[in-house]
Amino acid sequence: MSEPYAIRLEHIWTSFGDKVVHKDINLALPKGEILGLVGASGCGKTVLLREIIGLQIPNKGEIFVMGESLKTISSSHGKRLRNHCGVLFQKGALFSVLNVFENIAFPLRELGVEDEEFIKRLVFMNLENVGLSAKDAWLKPADLSGGMTKRVALARTLILEPSLLLLDEPTSGLDPISSQDFVDLLSGLHQDLKFTVILVTHDLDILRDLCTQVAVLADQQLVAFGSLASILACQHPFVQRYFHNQRAQRVFSYQAKTQPQTQQGQLNG
Numbered sequence: 001m002s003e004p005y006a007i008r009l010e011h012i013w014t015s016f017g018d019k020v021v022h023k024d025i026n027l028a029l030p031k032g033e034i035l036g037l038v039g040a041s042g043c044g045k046t047v048l049l050r051e052i053i054g055l056q057i058p059n060k061g062e063i064f065v066m067g068e069s070l071k072t073i074s075s076s077h078g079k080r081l082r083n084h085c086g087v088l089f090q091k092g093a094l095f096s097v098l099n100v101f102e103n104i105a106f107p108l109r110e111l112g113v114e115d116e117e118f119i120k121r122l123v124f125m126n127l128e129n130v131g132l133s134a135k136d137a138w139l140k141p142a143d144l145s146g147g148m149t150k151r152v153a154l155a156r157t158l159i160l161e162p163s164l165l166l167l168d169e170p171t172s173g174l175d176p177i178s179s180q181d182f183v184d185l186l187s188g189l190h191q192d193l194k195f196t197v198i199l200v201t202h203d204l205d206i207l208r209d210l211c212t213q214v215a216v217l218a219d220q221q222l223v224a225f226g227s228l229a230s231i232l233a234c235q236h237p238f239v240q241r242y243f244h245n246q247r248a249q250r251v252f253s254y255q256a257k258t259q260p261q262t263q264q265g266q267l268n269g
Contacts, residue, residue: 002067009063022058100127126156136152147182162195170186170206204247
């Protein structure tokens with residue numbers, strides 16, 4: 001029987017010296033979901049992303065990615081697993097000395113792909129997938145708008161056809177139109193490619209329009225996890241402040257009529 005979960009976190013504890021960041025975090029995310037990870041600044045959201053892709057090791061606990069334990073996996077198998085995980089950093093992290101084509105092609109060249117026609121075909125296909133044209137391939141990152149930078153970074157992320165995408169504040173710095181365009185783009189790609197997404201965000205509109213699941217970090221713990229409607233029903237003080245302030249109430253007003261019981265009680269038992 002295949003593993004139904006893209007990610008499983010079991011009793012994750014993370015600390016830096018005396019500072020505890022994560023305290024007994026448990027989460028099981030089914031494949032194909034789009035999870036919005038929210039919390040106050042400094043609560044450890046990006047740290048959790050780094051742990052999921054193996055760039056950082058938690059002090060205690062175990063992380064499973066596509067059924068594979070990061071604690072026991074071999075280094076060669078771990079590298080292959082990471083090739084199935086795409087990461088989009090907050091500011092795109094494009095290489096400034098490379099043009100768009102070479103930025104997108106970079107993961108293929110790192111894997112040792114030498115067939116230039118194959119690389120060219122994949123690069124232009126992914127440019128088209130993210131709504132850019134062939135002529136954009138020869139631009140440098142400095143010539144790109146914020147929205148184009150995000151699209152190029154997403155194209156690079158998708159070049160290896162990952163089954164898991166990890167996005168850190170994907171709409172940060174974008175104007176409302178570019179932000180909505182990016183959300184629509186990601187939603188369309190998700191419907192076509194069926195990948196799993198974990199995204200760190202403070203954008204309430206993304207939580208409403210894109211995410212199928214929401215996880216809330218507060219007080220070093222995962223205090224709520226489930227559908228947006230269930231999160232809105234959670235009584236934790238941070239959740240109340242975050243999701244029921246004046247602006248949030250305007251954004252989530254259509255959700256107010258249905259608020260099923262939150263899964264909070266199942267999280268850290």
